[in-house]
Amino acid sequence: MIAIVVENLTKTFNGFTAVDRVSFTITRGEIFGLLGPNGAGKTTTISMLSTLLRPTSGSARVNGFEIVKHEDDVRKSIGIVFQDQSLDEELTAYENMDFHGRLYRIPRAVRQQKIVDLLQLVELNDKRDNLVKTFSGGMRRRLEIARGLLHEPKVLFLDEPTLGLDPQTRNHLWAYIEQLNKEKGVTIILTTHYMDEADRLCDRVAIIDKGKIIALDTPERLKDELGGDVITVKASEPDKLSAQLKALSWVNQAESHDGQVTVTVQNAERHVAELARLAATHGIEIESISIRNPTLEDVFLYYTGRTMREEEASSKDQMRMMHRLHRR
Template sequence: MNIIETENLTKIYKGNIRAVDNLNLQIEEGSIYGLLGPNGAGKSTTIKMLTTVIKPTSGTARVAGLDIIKQSMEVRRIIGLVPQDLTTDEDLKGIENLMMVAKFYDVPTAKARENIDRLLKLVDLQDAAKRLVGQYSGGMRKRLELIAGLVHEPKILFLDEPTLGLDVQTRSLMWDYIKNIQETKNITIILTSHYLEEVDALSDKLSIINRGKLIVSGTPAELKNNVGGDILTMSFRSAEDMNKSLEILSNFQPTKVTEKTARFKVKSSEVVLPEIIEPLKRNGIEPLRYQVDKPSLDTVFMDYVGRALPEEEGEGDSRKMMMNLRRLRR
């Protein structure tokens, strides 16, 4: 059963910026679903619309059968959100932050205490619970954010860039917590990320989004298979060299040709490379370099979007991240 279905979901910001453009997603219940894309792709905007923080410009979505526009209050009751930013209050203790969120959902006090105790244990924050959040480290704050989205036992948890700005070790620790939560609570988790490894490691299914549009959906394995082998990129000294090479290698069909580079999709680069290097050498052509990319979500992305997933893009996002980092450093 699909727990989330979007119908031509669109958000246009001031200045005619189409952050999300006729997005149609189907998300199955009880899975971890990844939304992958570069910064500024529209992932956060999609999450904000699905969590009723902002209204779509056109189109709509159903979350657990509830319309996000007409039944927004009902939607809010059954979802949990872990926003990109650090939203817990520094001037309150960890436990006070969690109790406040529990009260938003009218969780009875005894039940809230019980849930909070269990969640604090889950992310190893029992000892820090009575300290002011201002004294937490960056990793601790992210863990607190994570469980703040869970105190009311939501059916669906939205995680917007849950590991943004964390170091590698803390990040993999967060992954363990997220997997653990999904397994023990059997809830649906929707996760956005611009880290390929993150989506690869966590999600059962994913969609790649770019410029507000859905590029492709599937399981990580399916998408990698679709690429149909390795991607071989050859760079030449001159366009002349390249054109000559393409003639010589007429039994290979390039997937993409630019001025001095050609990209091929090959079954197995180990077998094919000698078949390419030999004839070129015989004709006196030496390409500048050969680059082989094994199937990964990165090659999937490259294959569909035509460029590598950029590390940083989008002024808004990086500004936000800097702000978070500044706060983390204190």
């Protein structure tokens, strides 16, 4: 059974292509992740799928409904939790839920029971009569997820569900998300720029960069495709070292970034000595060498030649620059 089909979905803003002919299919019951750096087009994609934005071209069906022709049916069949918090601070947890339930015209008796059930699911029932303004970031997120489920949507959209939360709270939220996927059978499509989140939660991950899907598979297969291990070398001349390494037959890929070189190879431990010798021959000093299993970050690096952290940093720099310009 198919929950979502996306075909060549595209969105341009004044000539700038934010989402570029994106296609994928999500099966019912899946947790599907859109993983990519800031500005990759994740929010724009799910905004189109949830009918908040009209696509420029391409098409999609959510729960069997065309997103452009049957907006209302799509909306009734989905739940959304957006990146920016949208709770009423001056209302209690229960009141926030109740307001949402009335919007969806859920009859009173059913509504009351469901609110209690869902607040229990996210362990907030004992806080039901407290004002949201007294809630921590994690509690707010849990409440928003519970609220998104009130009208029993078949598909739940989560935009950066753990953005800005501390590691412990993120772990808790992951457990809730898994639980409601398993127990309630809700199909989940989430966006994230945290590779550990995508790796831990998602059945399949689409890696998106500059509006395009560059890889799509299970986290395991994406990592396996890199073939073997990842060696990270901190060296005095990373660019020179990576150029030397690229020429070797046993090196799948070598990229220099953040003052280090990341090398993907088969059976890394057999090649470390040769790598060190090569560096020495070229007068390159090595500070440290480490071997590990590939992560989704390595997958991103493999396909783009950049790390997601570099992307984050450069978009932060841009923001800082804009602030500076505005202050002048």
